[in-house]
Amino acid sequence: MKVLVPVKRVIDYNVKVRVKADGSGVDLANVKMSMNPFDEIAVEEAIRLKEAGKADEIVVVSIGVKQSQETLRTALAMGADRAILVVAAEDVHTDIEPLAVAKILAKVVEEEKPDIVLAGKQAIDNDMNATGQMLAALLGWSQGTFASELNIEGDNAVVTREVDGGLQTIKVSMPTIVTVDLRLNEPRYASLPNIMKAKKKPLDEKTAADYGVDTAPRLEIVKTEEPAARAAGIIVGSVDELVEKLKEAGAV
């Protein structure tokens, strides 16, 4: 079984996000960038499938700026076999929309013919939560989103999904797209020897044009602003005072 894992280079989740004063977006110049945390979980799951003897090849793909090859090297160091970089932007501030990403991924899938695509459920930059579902739509494949458990059973994948009321388990026919949620696994760190080895693993470089996909955005970003701040509150001295304040405010 072959596994394809798309990974995205995003602002590191520990970095405080700063909105640019001119309202044009979030400042990403000289900011630490990392692999999207949900994508790390997808890479980890693919490696576990391989370790369990269920997968024999893991291909990682990233679509974005050239620097995304660092993200791919991280995935290779974790244990992926091969990487494809699709350069689709020059400026680190250009975010390729999920629809265009899904269209490029659909072409990659046509070439690579994976049995399963494992993707993060959302990227922590645009929080769109769309690429996996869109790719499934374009390929006419099944989808198992927000997975907290994944089992491959013959020609099917059994996916337990994190849904509003609790958990839902579905059986989807392969090939399929599974998007992963936080509790699926805890990703490993790449060891130093593996980081060194990853430098020798194959990394193909392509462009969006190679796949004939138009990446022009459908959504124009009119402006990006800081969220409205809450007015400062007060510190109360005791439980009694808290109860009194809540009663005054009509909250209890």
Added chain:
Amino acid sequence: MAVLLLAEVNNGELAMDATAKAVTAAKALGDVTVLAAGASAAAAGEAAAKIDGVSKVLVAEDPSLGHRLAESTAALIVSLADDYEHIVAPATTDAKNVMPRVAALLDVMVISDASGVVDANTFERPIYAGNAVQTVKSSDAKKVVTFRTSTFDAAGEGGSASVETVSAADNPGLSEWVEDKVAESDRPELTSAGVVVSGGRGVGSEEDFALIEKLADKLGAAVGASRAAVDSGYAPNDWQVGQTGKVVAPDLYIAVGISGAIQHLAGMKDSKIIVAINKDEEAPIFQVADFGLVADLFEAVPALTEKL
């Protein structure tokens, strides 16, 4: 200009709060038609017809539409899409599963988790875990949008929309339901509760989460948890409030032993009144709290439970 709104239907019942909030957002865009789909959806359709501002209800009943499977639900919506300029839904996990699939089938972008409607093409949405708000203008012929319910008030009842039935689209037969594990609880549902009491890592153990639950039960509140508490195994994931969990905006939110990581604040900072109880006076949660109490939660919470 016509809007098709996918109602939130669970096991044949309408999730009124989420659907009515999405109706409020959708009304600003045009004439609202609600689609109630499921293995059984007639009762949900009847309930949706009473929401103020709904002009028509479509009911699609078919076994393939049960359990909100994405492939069959998306095929149904696409079969109806010609008549509508907007296709919208409340931003529940079900809609987030289905709507991007619909958008891609229509070759348009999806606008997820919209928190504001500027005009028929322009929407506000939080990005970077709510650390920024982006205004986006769509150039697509059809707009596929999910609405963050916590930022819209629920539309009232009193409408009397007509109800029609529509047939399901061909089932692509790609997926089947196996089982649901729904947490049984007498407490109100987290995203629509008027009061939420949440616990964080400071609670320290699954056993001590009983303190949070007792306070919640005294207030008739839903119970929430921070991601740190969920990751530590103190609370189940469906209690998680934050960027990666649920977004809530109750009248009263009580955060206990929660430091206030950005990812948690993203899920609750629109609450009307926020109370924070934490022994660390430097905790960022105090910056968003209306009333902060610097105290040991193991003393303060039982005292609060008793005095309320």
